[in-house]
Amino acid sequence: MTPSSTKWMICGLLLAMVLSFATIDIPFTKPEGWPEPTYDFSKNPMAAEKVELGRQLFYDPILSRDSTISCSSCHLQYTAFTHVDHDLSHGIDGRIGTRNSPTLMNLAWSPSFMWDGAVNHLDMQALAPINHADEMGEDFANVIHKLQQSDKYVSLFEQAFDDSGITGEYFLKALSQFELTLISANSKYDQVLRKEKDIAFTEQEAKGYSIFKTHCAACHQEPLFTNHQFKNNGLPVDTTLNDWGRMFVTKNPADSLKFKVPTLRNLEFSYPYMHDGRFKRIAQVVRHYTSGIQSGPTLAPVLKKPIELNKEEQIDLTAFLLTLTDKEFLFNPAHSFPRR
Amino acid sequence: MKKLVLLFIYLICSQLSINAQNKPLTINFVPSWAGQPIDIPSSQFDEKNKDSIQIESLRYYLSNIQLVKKNKVVWSEQNSYHLIDSESADSQILKLAIPKKIKYTTLRFQLGIDSTTNVSGAMGGDLDPTKGMFWSWNTGYINFKLEGSNQRCPTRKNQYQFHLGGYAYPNASIQQVELKVVPSADMVVGVNLDQFFDQINLQEQNSTMTPGPETQHLIQIAKEIFNVK
Numbered sequence: 295m296t297p298s299s300t301k302w303m304i305c306g307l308l309l310a311m312v313l314s315f316a317t318i319d320i321p322f323t324k325p326e327g328w329p330e331p332t333y334d335f336s337k338n339p340m341a342a343e344k345v346e347l348g349r350q351l352f353y354d355p356i357l358s359r360d361s362t363i364s365c366s367s368c369h370l371q372y373t374a375f376t377h378v379d380h381d382l383s384h385g386i387d388g389r390i391g392t393r394n395s396p397t398l399m400n401l402a403w404s405p406s407f408m409w410d411g412a413v414n415h416l417d418m419q420a421l422a423p424i425n426h427a428d429e430m431g432e433d434f435a436n437v438i439h440k441l442q443q444s445d446k447y448v449s450l451f452e453q454a455f456d457d458s459g460i461t462g463e464y465f466l467k468a469l470s471q472f473e474l475t476l477i478s479a480n481s482k483y484d485q486v487l488r489k490e491k492d493i494a495f496t497e498q499e500a501k502g503y504s505i506f507k508t509h510c511a512a513c514h515q516e517p518l519f520t521n522h523q524f525k526n527n528g529l530p531v532d533t534t535l536n537d538w539g540r541m542f543v544t545k546n547p548a549d550s551l552k553f554k555v556p557t558l559r560n561l562e563f564s565y566p567y568m569h570d571g572r573f574k575r576i577a578q579v580v581r582h583y584t585s586g587i588q589s590g591p592t593l594a595p596v597l598k599k600p601i602e603l604n605k606e607e608q609i610d611l612t613a614f615l616l617t618l619t620d621k622e623f624l625f626n627p628a629h630s631f632p633r634r
Numbered sequence: 635m636k637k638l639v640l641l642f643i644y645l646i647c648s649q650l651s652i653n654a655q656n657k658p659l660t661i662n663f664v665p666s667w668a669g670q671p672i673d674i675p676s677s678q679f680d681e682k683n684k685d686s687i688q689i690e691s692l693r694y695y696l697s698n699i700q701l702v703k704k705n706k707v708v709w710s711e712q713n714s715y716h717l718i719d720s721e722s723a724d725s726q727i728l729k730l731a732i733p734k735k736i737k738y739t740t741l742r743f744q745l746g747i748d749s750t751t752n753v754s755g756a757m758g759g760d761l762d763p764t765k766g767m768f769w770s771w772n773t774g775y776i777n778f779k780l781e782g783s784n785q786r787c788p789t790r791k792n793q794y795q796f797h798l799g800g801y802a803y804p805n806a807s808i809q810q811v812e813l814k815v816v817p818s819a820d821m822v823v824g825v826n827l828d829q830f831f832d833q834i835n836l837q838e839q840n841s842t843m844t845p846g847p848e849t850q851h852l853i854q855i856a857k858e859i860f861n862v863k
Contacts, residue, residue, distance in 0.1 A: 334754070334755070337754065337755055338755065338756075412771055412772045412773065413772075413773045414752065414753045414773045414774070415753055415754070415755045415756075415773065416755070417755035417756035418755065418756065418763070418768070418770070418773045421763055421768065421770035421773070422770045422771055422773075424770070425770040425771075426770070426771070434763060434764055434766075434770075435764040435765075435766065438764050461758055461762055461764070462756070462758075462762040462763045462764035462765075463756045463757055463758035463761075463762050463763075464756075464758075465756075466755075466756035466763065467755075467756050470755070470756070542772075543772055545805075545846060
């Protein structure tokens, strides 16, 4: 070995060491082949202590007025962080909100939040449930005040943000960090696409995949299974709720009945479906797209032509949708209730 | 290494010399009624309607403060975001430092928070969402907030609440204010609330809480109430 190549080797080793240390401290890794995230990490650099603080906050009912409800009351890990079995999310005093809680996954790629996109940044999202009388019924400044009285949180915030002090900014950033780690990218679908050893679609799943690409992928775009746009997918309006979706934000009639295209990952466990949770089973959703589309001035053009699928094709499509289940994500202990 | 030390010394010295060439400028924002300063909360007589208007609180954001001469910006404050709150006397007095030899004729600032800041996530200081100046549903900063009561308001407890904000097209509500000033170390900017109430009808306009055309109309009235005697 020449002296100069030894030098290079040492340099390389040092570099590798630095890089490996760097990845220990950064719990955010972009899955192979995915687009760049939209979340601006430079304003909130990831750190293990911040993620842990965010996790504690996510699971702590101290965030609600009467300390009965935490974020996880409506966003449960085993159901891809949605509220299972309730169509409309239940909040404080048993009041019923007007919308179904969405799954929380791959949020680093979302440009807007809520079914109508009313929230412009992940950091600011938590203010909505905390301040909303039907959900957690608490005042944000008071939540911060309560945390300031807690020895546990004083020390957790100190570890996470070393210039210490508990502020609204730090609270929101820590909560975001935990949510940003909720990445689901290891379903059978992902493994097949990564060409992992001994993994392949069954014939039925493969047929379903091609049906999906023809009829669904325009909106439920791979690999996130959403294009993050607002569309009217032909659901008749529920007259007990009169929820006009995106129009609430833009006040533009052209946005009436448009809702954010949701991801379809972990669909098997995230029922009930749609913004108001009107469908309990995947078969009902498929039936909606094949025979339930209601026409109207804002209906998405791609859905104007009926989607014709026979019984068998519907089953194929469903089989494909079930390959989006990511058990590793749903049971990842790093995302669950912090026991300590 | 020597070079680094020199650079360091140079940087410290240049920092010091900049400071040495600066002078203080304080701007005091004083709520007033019919030309007289008032302390909020306050009850004021409305000449036009012959009744009294209760003013409970007045809070607004000022940003991007600049000094201007002949339409040229001669100084602008870095990271310029201020929440002015009638309940905190300190917040109403801005303490700035400007270059000693500067000449200017106009004070310019934005009433409200720019759209980039509105979509940049959680922030601290005066922009911390615990300040109660951030909408959690349909997110964005509230640029101007005025609350109180008057018997003409057909609302609960006769309350009026003006929460004026919105940053996205077509409902952007940030306003630029320009005031002719005579250079001085202590400036006083009056915030003439009587002028605001003169131009609205409390019977019809009393609760504005979302971005939209009404908000834009009201904040254009609000932008005119700042003046320098």
